Each structure stands twice: as C-alpha cells, then as structure tokens.
Amino acid sequence: MKFETYEGSLRDLHADVLVLILDAQNELFEVDDEALQERLAGARSQFSAGKLSRELSFAPKDLPIDTVLVYHSDLEKNYGFWENIKTFAARGIRFGAETGRPRVAFALNSADGLEHVGKVVEGILLGSYSFEKYRQKPRKLFEDSVAVLWTQSAEKAQEQIDQAEILCHATNGVRDLVNESASVITPAALVRKAQDLAASHSLQVEVWDQARLTQERMVGLLAVGAGSEHPPFMVSLSYQPEAPSDVHLVFVGKGVTFDTGGISIKPAEKMHLMRGDMAGAAAVLGAMDIIGQLKPKIRVTAIVVTAENTPDGKAMRPGDILSYRNGKSVHVENTDAEGRLILADGLIHAGDIGATHIVDVATLTGAAIRALGYSFTGLMGNNRTLINAVTRAGGNHGEAYWKLPLPAEYKEYIKSSVADINNLGGPVAGASTAALFLQEFVPEKTAWAHLDIAPTFWKEKPWKYYGEGASGAAARTLADLAYNWAENTAR
Numbered sequence: 305m306k307f308e309t310y311e312g313s314l315r316d317l318h319a320d321v322l323v324l325i326l327d328a329q330n331e332l333f334e335v336d337d338e339a340l341q342e343r344l345a346g347a348r349s350q351f352s353a354g355k356l357s358r359e360l361s362f363a364p365k366d367l368p369i370d371t372v373l374v375y376h377s378d379l380e381k382n383y384g385f386w387e388n389i390k391t392f393a394a395r396g397i398r399f400g401a402e403t404g405r406p407r408v409a410f411a412l413n414s415a416d417g418l419e420h421v422g423k424v425v426e427g428i429l430l431g432s433y434s435f436e437k438y439r440q441k442p443r444k445l446f447e448d449s450v451a452v453l454w455t456q457s458a459e460k461a462q463e464q465i466d467q468a469e470i471l472c473h474a475t476n477g478v479r480d481l482v483n484e485s486a487s488v489i490t491p492a493a494l495v496r497k498a499q500d501l502a503a504s505h506s507l508q509v510e511v512w513d514q515a516r517l518t519q520e521r522m523v524g525l526l527a528v529g530a531g532s533e534h535p536p537f538m539v540s541l542s543y544q545p546e547a548p549s550d551v552h553l554v555f556v557g558k559g560v561t562f563d564t565g566g567i568s569i570k571p572a573e574k575m576h577l578m579r580g581d582m583a584g585a586a587a588v589l590g591a592m593d594i595i596g597q598l599k600p601k602i603r604v605t606a607i608v609v610t611a612e613n614t615p616d617g618k619a620m621r622p623g624d625i626l627s628y629r630n631g632k633s634v635h636v637e638n639t640d641a642e643g644r645l646i647l648a649d650g651l652i653h654a655g656d657i658g659a660t661h662i663v664d665v666a667t668l669t670g671a672a673i674r675a676l677g678y679s680f681t682g683l684m685g686n687n688r689t690l691i692n693a694v695t696r697a698g699g700n701h702g703e704a705y706w707k708l709p710l711p712a713e714y715k716e717y718i719k720s721s722v723a724d725i726n727n728l729g730g731p732v733a734g735a736s737t738a739a740l741f742l743q744e745f746v747p748e749k750t751a752w753a754h755l756d757i758a759p760t761f762w763k764e765k766p767w768k769y770y771g772e773g774a775s776g777a778a779a780r781t782l783a784d785l786a787y788n789w790a791e792n793t794a795r
C-alpha cells in the first residue's frame with residue numbers, strides 16, 4: 305500500500321478508479337467536469353430516495369479514469385459521517401485491488417475534503433489488514449495498491465497521512481498480537497513486545513518476573529499463573545513528557561495469553577478465541593506505541609499484567625483465598641474469573657506509582673457481550689469527567705463506548721462468607737459486579753475508568769472497515785485520550 309498526494313485538476317489526475325463520497329451535510333470535493341456533475345446530481349437524488357442500495361459505479365466520459373465509484377452516507381445509516389468515510393475508503397481501495405485497478409484516487413479537493421484526509425487513510429489502512437502469516441500463499445491483495453489523495457494541499461494532506469499511519473500501524477500491530485496463537489504470544493512474548501516498544505520510542509520499561517512478583521506480593525498474577533508452564537509477569541512502560549505534568553495517566557491491561565478457565569474449565573466450543581484474552585494488554589501496548597510517537601503533554605504509564613490461565617497440579621483451585629498487597633482478601637469461587645484477580649495487582653501498582661487517573665482495559669466478561677452485543681465497549685468508573693473523556697476520545701476513532709451502572713448496591717453480590725470479597729458475582733449484572741470487584745483495588749481518590757472490551761475485541765464477521773478477527777479495540781481511544789487530554793477532559 306502506497307499513498308500519494310495530488311493537487312492538480314481532474315483532467316490530469318492519474319488513477320484507475322476515482323472514489324466520490326456524497327453526504328447531505330458535507331461536500332468533500334468539487335469536480336470541474338459538467339458530465340460528471342450531472343451524473344452526480346442524479347446519483348444524489350437516487351441515493352436519497354433509496355433507489356440505490358450499493359455504490360454507483362460507471363465509466364466516465366472523456367476522462368482518463370477507468371471507473372468512478374460513488375458512495376453516499378445514506379448507504380450506512382447506522383454510523384456517523386467519519387465512520388462512513390472510512391468504510392467507503394476501505395471498500396474503494398478493495399474494489400480497485402480485486403479488479404486489477406491498483407491506483408485509486410479519493411476526491412477530497414474542497415476545504416471540507418482536506419480535513420478528512422486522515423479518515424480516508426485510516427479506512428484504507430485498517431480496511432486492508434488481514435492476518436496472513438500462516439498461509440502457504442499469503443494473500444497480497446493490496447501489494448500494488450496506490451491511494452491517491454486528491455486535495456488542495458499536499459502538505460497538509462501529508463501531515464494527516466503520517467498521523468493516520470502511526471495510529472493504524474499500531475492498531476494493526478495490536479491485531480497481530482491478538483490474532484496470533486497463544487503458544488507464540490506467551491506472557492514472556494508480551495514482555496518482549498513492551499521492551500521493543502521501549503527501545504524504539506525511548507520509553508522507560510520495568511519488568512517484574514515471578515521472583516519479584518513474589519517479593520511484591522502480587523498474589524493475583526502468581527495464583528492465576530501458577531498452573532502454567534509460562535510464568536506470569538508485570539510490565540510497566542512509561543512515557544514522560546518534556547515539561548513536567550500534574551497528570552499521571554495509567555493504563556492497566558489484562559494480558560491473559562490463554563484463558564482455559566483453569567480448574568473451572570471452559571467448554572471446548574470457541575475456546576480458541578481465548579488466545580485473545582490478552583487484548584487489553586495488547587491495546588495498552590498499542591496505545592504506548594502511538595503515544596511514544598505523538599508525544600502528548602501528559603505523563604502516561606501502561607501496566608501490563610500477564611499470565612496464562614490453565615489447569616494443572618500446581619494451578620490455583622476454587623476455594624483458594626488470596627491476600628492482596630492492599631490488605632484485602634479474595635475468595636476464588638471460580639478460577640475462570642481470573643481477569644479481575646490479575647487486574648487487582650495492576651490497579652494496586654497503579655496507585656503505588658502515583659496514578660492520578662487510571663484506565664483499565666480487559667476482555668473481562670461474557671456478560672458485557674450479552675448486555676451490549678458486539679458494537680459497544682462496556683464503560684464503567686468512578687469519575688464522570690474521565691468516563692466522558694474516554695467516550696469522546698473513542699468518538700474520534702469510531703470506537704463506541706456505552707456506560708453500564710456501577711451501583712454500590714450490587715456490592716452485595718461479591719460478598720464472601722470466608723474472605724473480604726468473592727471473585728464471582730451473582731447470576732445477574734456480571735459486567736457491573738466484575739467492575740465493582742476491580743473498584744476494591746482502586747485508590748479511593750483516584751479517577752478510574754474500566755473498559756470491558758469483551759464485546760469489541762473480536763469480529764466474527766467483517767464489520768464496517770474491519771475484516772474478520774481481532775479489531776485492535778481501544779488502542780486508538782487510549783492514545784487519543786492522552787494526546788487530546790485537554791480537549792477530551794474539558795467539562
């Protein structure tokens with residue numbers, strides 16, 4: 305995939321396909337060709353009248369372009385304009401690649417168009433991703449593709465291309481980690497990933513191995529990792545801005561590299577998807593990849609808590625009681641509710657390193673999927689400003705969050721008769737009781753948000769510009785939260 309910018313007139317545009325995106329409120333382009341203008345006016349009314357249910361495709365007269373593709377926002381009424389642009393951009397570049405028309409131009413030559421170059425590039429880069437590593441013949445569909453961005457300012461377009469490339473390469477990196485087998489992405493592999501990021505973006509990295517975790521009484525990681533051949537780790541990756549920052553934003557990511565359920569073992573059906581139970585860890589690493597390059601004004605640390613949850617003679621057992629470093633004891637009623645056990649260690653550590661704001665990210669509950677379906681990440685927390693900031697940051701990237709309740713009333717469900725709390729809630733409100741459990745480990749005056757990405761980390765079928773498989777959920781949201789901190793937290 306290559307990107308080119310073009311500032312000239314339609315006559316001299318060198319492309320096989322020209323993509324035109326129509327919308328009722330936005331004018332992304334101006335074409336100085338009468339025949340084409342007429343055709344578009346006709347298309348506009350046909351789309352709006354619901355007479356066209358897919359893109360309009362035709363060969364233009366007297367232009368050196370093979371195919372014109374016209375999309376209209378009315379085709380995708382479920383999503384906002386930015387998401388539609390990305391979706392159409394992904395479809396346009398795919399059409400070109402699949403039909404042997406590698407040069408695909410996107411008409412963005414109005415003031416409005418120039419503002420949206422980054423969205424088109426995001427759609428193309430996220431839309432052309434697929435996990436090909438294990439095929440005998442990897443598909444190289446987009447190898448020869450060239451996206452030509454036809455704008456008023458090549459320079460301003462290039463800035464947006466550069467930024468979108470940083471965002472999308474990091475997101476696609478997250479997708480690679482989540483798609484990859486659990487035999488390859490072990491806790492140690494996540495540690496190496498963090499170390500690589502530290503080296504490439506000059507971040508501080510600190511790794512706690514099993515011995516150190518024992519010293520530090522990180523009992524959740526030790527217990528969850530006890531049954532595995534692959535020992536657990538806690539890794540912190542820190543970004544420090546040039547000017548001192550009062551804000552210390554800390555991300556905590558769940559990195560269960562495979563969740564069998566442990567002794568409370570899961571059924572075989574779809575268990576393979578539990579190689580993605582480290583998607584929260586991958587997301588916080590992806591966010592640091594972006595943050596290390598876009599260099600926000602605030603201090604940011606990512607804590608990865610990583611272990612493999614598997615049954616064994618040495619594995620933690622239902623009925624075990626863990627005494628955490630913050631003094632709280634937890635009864636393990638079900639070893640499959642392991643995410644909260646390791647996140648508790650991460651949250652305690654976040655407090656210890658002076659977090660002012662904590663955002664944890666985890667594929668935590670099936671209950672979140674039942675509540676929300678696959679289009680929304682579950683969002684809970686103790687601070688309205690932070691919750692709104694996460695929602696706003698996500699909105700900048702088409703990542704949708706939906707607030708679920710965190711009622712103190714439901715603490716009753718995680719009461720234990722033998723310990724301070726139980727790791728299993730009752731039969732209802734599973735996403736909320738999991739979050740209430742986590743809250744027990746958040747320092748009281750620290751702003752905290754919890755992102756349950758179980759609904760969104762994986763696409764069983766293509767959706768918007770995403771193909772099947774890992775979506776890279778939350779990485780761009782977290783990065784945006786940091787680099788647009790002032791805007792996102794305003795009011």
Ligand code: BES
Nearest residue numbers: 638640641642643667668669670671758
């Ligand atoms: N990793 C799972 C949650 C999950 C399920 C993520 C499906 C993505 C897709 C988590 O560790 C788990 O097993 N949760 C249990 C909790 C229960 C035992 C309280 C669940 O959701 O069933």
Ligand code: ZN
Nearest residue numbers: 563640641642
């Ligand atoms: Zn589990």
Ligand code: ZN
Nearest residue numbers: 560563581643
């Ligand atoms: Zn899990």
